[in-house]
Amino acid sequence: MEKSVAIEARGLMKRYDNDVAIGALNFEVLQGECFGLLGPNGAGKSTAIRMMYGSSLIDQGDLFILGLNIKNSGREIRSQIGVVPTEDGLETELSVRENLILFGRYHGIEKNLLHRRCEDLLKLVKLEEYADHRVPELPVGFRQRLVFARALINEPRILFLDEPTLSLDPSARQWVWNQIQNEKAQGRTLLLTTHDMEEAEKICDRIAIMDRGKVLAVGTPRELIQRLVGTQVIELQVPRGDLQYYLSRLSSHNFAFQVVKQQVNVHLKDNDDPQRVMNLVQGISLTLRQSGLSDVFFKLSGHDVRDELI
Ligand SMILES: Nc1ncnc2c1ncn2[C@@H]1O[C@H](COP(=O)(O)OP(=O)(O)OP(=O)(O)O)[C@@H](O)[C@H]1O
Ligand SMILES: [Mg+2]
Structure with a gap:
């Protein structure tokens, strides 16, 4: 059976003032795959992913998430996606558990269900012992675990992750890789950005190589290596x-x-x-x-x- 398309970008463009940050991106992400946008600093990865998770407006082109047009179905799309952004936006005055509850409320999740889900997620990311600690008390790797849990609070079908392992030590990085693979095994679609070649090769099924706002090639890491070099x-x-x-x-x-x-x-x-x-x-x-x-x-x-x- 053919897999359905989870994300479809057609001629996606973004300008900042008069500078083109993204020039006519075209690609498709299939349901259940882990797709990477790979490129150096300034390639336009964050600009592209932000448009996909709805925190940046599209200047030109079309973007469909789970078959819904982002221009008129933003709210419905947001209910079906989870985001791990580069700037985590955690509430530093609140505890780990309170951060999850707060985010669940934004999604309008019913109180009892939310509390159950929150405890399950704390277990999943192994933060039960830290549940009552405030965010600034967490080591960086644990903070990223919390961001992961937060992204899963609405049981999303797609996870967007912007440089999820940036500034993590090797063991925290490995934890994120394992988690990404677990989420894929659950049937979720993942789209992540990275400038880390090893990360892209290890965890992505397919990648789009980006540079200076353009997609230069799309394929599995193996295909791209064999075909091009x-x-x-x-x-x-x-x-x-x-x-x-x-x-x-x-x-x-x-x-x-x-x-x-x-x-x-x-x-x-x-x-x-x-x-x-x-x-x-x-x-x-x-x-x-x-x-x-x-x-x-x-x-x-x-x-x-x-x-x-x-
Ligand atoms: N808010 C903004 N205002 C103006 N220019 C911006 C803004 N955000 C990004 N840019 C510019 O758009 C281009 C793409 O930036 P973007 O942050 O999307 O790249 P990136 O691939 O995520 O890079 P990095 O690896 O540094 O995160 C860059 O030239 C950047 O300077
Ligand atoms: Mg970026």
Whole structure:
């Protein structure tokens, strides 16, 4: 059976003053998948996700969430989605439990049901012992658990997460990854933003690679890697003066490569023998490794994901 579409963006655009932050985004997210918007700082990830969860207006284009048009069904959509924003907006004067109750009331959840759900969620995110602590007393990782619980208070069908692991330590980060996978196993659809290649590769079924307000490619991490850069990379440390010589040698043997600062990355397809490259560049120091999404990103954007944009 074909999966139905949970999110559909058609020609989505956003301008801030006269600057285009998002230029004509098109993509579909299927129900039950974990979809990632992957891109560096300023790519437009937060702008895009905010339009999807209804905290930023669309300038142009169409956006459908669970088949509903966001322009006229905002209230109904909000009742079916949960949000983990970058700025958590927790009430710092209130306790963990009170934060959940308050949020449940916004959703109009009946009192007894809300209290039951609140206790279940505290258990789920393992914050029972902290239920009566005020928010500022929580370590950052636990605070993020509370934001997760808050996002689930209305049993949403879609979860939107804007950089959910930003500034978390490795164990808190792993907790978020596990939680995302659990929510997917429950049948929820997840859309998250990240600039972390490892995160995208590990937890997303499909990703849209974004840069400077545009989607450059959409696919599963594996598909994108195989299609765009092949399975393996040989990194060559070529002395500056010899660069042109080696580049023309690689070109004349039809190898695909990218020059990343002082390094040449040669991309190997499944049936390429690394030895053929090694024979061409004898005496040059080299490393053979598996390709990753950062290679895909560089190929599509022409710059490293860690580069500051000017
Ligand atoms: N409220 C705003 N007013 C004006 N410009 C904005 C605003 N929010 C974002 N921008 C601009 O829009 C572009 C996209 O920003 P956005 O925050 O969506 O990117 P991002 O991919 O989420 O980046 P980051 O990784 O830093 O969170 C940037 O050029 C940014 O400066
Ligand atoms: Mg952002």
